[in-house]
Amino acid sequence: MKHLLSINDLDVQSALSVMNLALEMQQVNAREVKKLPALNGRTVANLFFEDSTRTRFSFELAAKRLSADVVNFSAKGSSVSKGESLKDTVQTIEAMGVEALIVRHHHSGAAKTIANSDWSKSIVINAGDGTHEHPTQALLDALTIRQRLKGKADSGDLAGLRVLIVGDILHSRVARSNCLLLRLLGASVGLCGPATLIPNDALKLADSVYFNLDEALADNFDVVMMLRMQRERMNSAFIPSETEYATLWGLTESRFNSLSNDTLIMHPGPMNRGLEISSTAADSAQSAILEQVTNGVAVRMAVLYKLLAKESSLS
Amino acid sequence: MFTLKNVQLANGEVCDVVIEDEYIKAVGQSMNEGELIDCSGLIALQGFVDLHTHLREPGFEQSETILTGSRAAAKGGFTAVHAMANTMPVADNAAVVEQVYALGKSAGYVQVQPIGAVTLGLNGVQLADLGKMNASKANVTVFSDDGKCVNDSLVMRRALEYVKAFDGVVAQHAQDPALTIGAQMNEGELSLKLGLTGWPAVAETAIIARDVLLAEQVQSKLHVCHVSTKGSVEIIRWAKSKGIKVTAEVTPHHLLLTEKLTSDYNPIFKVNPPLRTDEDVQALREAVADGTIDIVATDHAPHPADSKDCEWGEAAFGMIGLETAAAIVKTTLVDTGLISWSRFEEVLSTNPARIGKLRDQGQQIAEGNFANLTLMDARKVFSVSSNSESKSANNPFLGHELSGEIIHTIYKGVFTVKNSAIQRLGAK
Known part of the structure; x- marks a missing residue:
């Protein structure tokens, strides 16, 4: 599996595998130096089209604790009619060398649309899409x-x-x-x-x-x-x-x-x-x-690790 | 002068059809006048008439023009289309409808009959110049705010009353706006799972129920656009049984596609009214067969690529359909044994011409009538490709296997499509 868009992307084994990896991440988070080198040199972007502080912080901390570089993009209310399209935003961010997009969007299905589109090659993690899912x-x-x-x-x-x-x-x-x-x-x-x-x-x-x-x-x-x-x-x-x-x-x-x-x-x-x-x-x-809230960081570390670390996958 | 040799008519009879100038000169056996065109194996049908086409001109020429839309119509076997009023400016006055009429005439591929708006600027409040549009060169008799519902009961009543003066008809886009705020797809289990705001069936049926009662009260004519639910069919069936003057249409996409296609959030399947369930599709097919639904109309709605290459919630509603309409009706209704070729001709030609009062259209293939004909290879099975005469590519049927290819279209004695290829018409 390349993306995490919906709980439907998981089976029992892969869900438990993420949760159990999160247990290990909790150990990291309990240490004085809360950092692993797993994603050193990798770049992830928080793409937030809807206000959120805690989820963005949580993902940002998770990525940083795995030593990834993190950039944050927020574009409240972006749309085709009012400003830049989702396609242009995604292509612009990817052109800067980002490998994974953590997407929060006010429209249901937006993360899936990016993942399925021919305009994105990134790993996509759904951080909440409209009234659809928040895996x-x-x-x-x-x-x-x-x-x-x-x-x-x-x-x-x-x-x-x-x-x-x-x-x-x-x-x-x-x-x-x-x-x-x-x-x-x-x-x-x-x-x-x-x-x-x-x-x-x-x-x-x-x-x-x-x-x-x-x-x-x-x-x-x-x-x-x-x-x-x-x-x-x-x-x-x-x-x-x-x-x-x-x-x-x-x-x-x-x-x-x-x-x-x-x-x-x-x-x-x-x-x-x-x-x-x-x-x-x-x-x-x-x-x-x-x-x-505490477990949120560990779970997001586990998801990022599973999707981004070499020789690893959620399934 | 030319002769179409060995055509099969809707009634099964095989004969020759001689066409001279704009008219059918003769229909019979062993006719050999002028150029002889072998039509063995083709079925000859009355030229199709679409009561619901968005040609987008004036105002949205990046999506479609009257010329490109006319060519797409001809390609689909149509010899007449009704151009919807939601252009920019809105076709709510004599000047705009005369312009659309004139542009259609100069394009020359099909008869372009403008539909007038019911209310000024589609605002749902003040009646448009219904009488002046009727008295104009465009002779408008069908009025619709399509894209929007005439929601105010009093305005709807007044419109139904007003058009009685010239035997007009109000074509309603039945959608209760308050029940569909932010609505994205059919309301049900799937909309719940996808987290898309539901479009309840009652938003359509409730308006239809009100409108047939209004039509009965004021003794006027109502036409219901793009019926999409089983419940709507039941209301219309009841209204017809009471003798209420109501006619109804269904689109090809509502006869073929279901909400399941929404599952991947691909906006190519976003349409108003939304795709519904298998049960609705079945009810709509049966309603065409039993006469509850009078016509198939395309609701051909071209949109530029950008408005579909985006997230579902931002995408435009609508799909193109002129070129695939006949094959879809053939595949879903004729091939399934639900309707005969005669009924096919009624729902795609005779009935829409009657509702739209197009005297030159919907005529039988018989001596002395206008030569508006479509020749279809009914045996030809094909996979829908992206080749299109339309300026837009929002085609939800790509890859669908359909049967029945349009080989020739003849509009007033002129081949607009010959051997499945659109023809160049004069110096236009």
Whole structure:
């Protein structure tokens, strides 16, 4: 495999192989000198057509810890009609000798379009495309779940675990990638949110669907993953108001307190405290939110290593 | 004067057809007048009429001109096309429609009949000069804001009423704009998986349902453009059973292609209305066979290469289709046994000529009628290539195996296509 565009590019073996390599990268990240020479002399570009700080930082650190040279390009709202086309941008960056493109784009399928096009020869890593997928987020989430629920050094799959994803499923690339990966690894996934934000065909993506958070939480999931609620959804009649959302769909203090002590709380960030998640839940010992961020660097190191290091491939 | 020898008519009869000047002089056996052209093995059909063509001129000549679009039409066996109004400037007044009409005449490959906009600048608010366009040299009787829906119920009602004065018809692009904000592809399991904003079927069926009821209320004529869903077919079937004056079209691409082609985000398959499911395709084919859908119209929509060589979300909607339309109808409907050659002639010639009120078109191949004919080699199976008379190359059918090649096209007694090659016409 040349690119990482979708979780569908992975099978169980290759997914576990990335996660297990990420375990080794965690060891590197724990050292005083957090650097490997693996990608010395290689050049990767962060091509970000949409605002993102944490994902760009995470990829940049991952590449640097493998000794790659990293350049950053951001072109918010670039389009054929308004400025430079994607084709021209990609060709320009590649003409400077970049070998891998880490692409975040507001249009679904943009990373795949670059990878399939006759205008790019680069290795392409999807860092989030529209409302489609965010594969490295799912990999870091799977790693985090495995470490917290099965032990730090476990190298197996997620068979038997049950994960609930709550919020705006319709627009969430995190939810799509997680449904694909967690189920690939043997977990079952429930989706929960207002029906306006749960697609009609959601059961094609997950194992169960709930339109009521309290009913969902009563089903004792091992993991509860809260999604960020985009405030602009209020303006398109998806939900009545922020307060109604926080009341009905937020992981409030009382909902959190009703959970079992070993339910893992996750959030891909950035959080809207008080809207989809209460501080009590976010800052609790059950929360893995900061570990997700830490694991993000290790997982991205593993992906870069697999795709770029000589004599290596994800599969 | 020339004689087409041994042609087979839609009814199966094999005969000779003598053509003199613009007319068919005689149809019968053992005719040998003027040049003799052997047409053994070819089926002779009434020249095709397209009710839905984007010729792009004036304003978007980088995509197509009236000349290049006319040549593509002739290549596909058409002798008449209706030029859609969404040009720049919009064909919402007599001057623009007369210009399009005149450019079509001077190109000379097909009859170019302008369609007028329903509303000024396609704004959906104020009626365009419907009466003046009708009274112009272009004699417009079909009005459409195609590309946009006449969404306001009152404006739609008024338009339907207004065109009664000259027995016109409003051709609706049925798409509820609020239900399709940002929509990219058919809404369903696949749009969910691809993360592309869904285009729900109800956005089309709801407008059609409203419009047939409006047409009934004001006793006027409605034509529904590019029907794409099974539900739309059911509404139109019901409306026809009630005696409502509604006609409907389907495009060749909606008869052949499905949403599955969207999976790789290749924008060549991005079109409005979107490609739908197998079930919809089957319902559309059956609707052509049972008469619910009256015509096949191409919605030939040329776009420059750049607008398709990009990410899906930035790409333009639309695909070209004039040159492949007849073969697609033949392959999907005749070869499958769903329709006869007579029905084929109805949906590609007689019916669109009637809806568009083109008196010189859609005439039977019979003595005294205009010599608008298409000769097809029905046995010829071919793979669609990128060779095209169109100025644009956004062809979604490349590599598809189709049957039925256009060998000759004759427009008012003149070969526009001969032995599958476009002809040079005079000094134009």
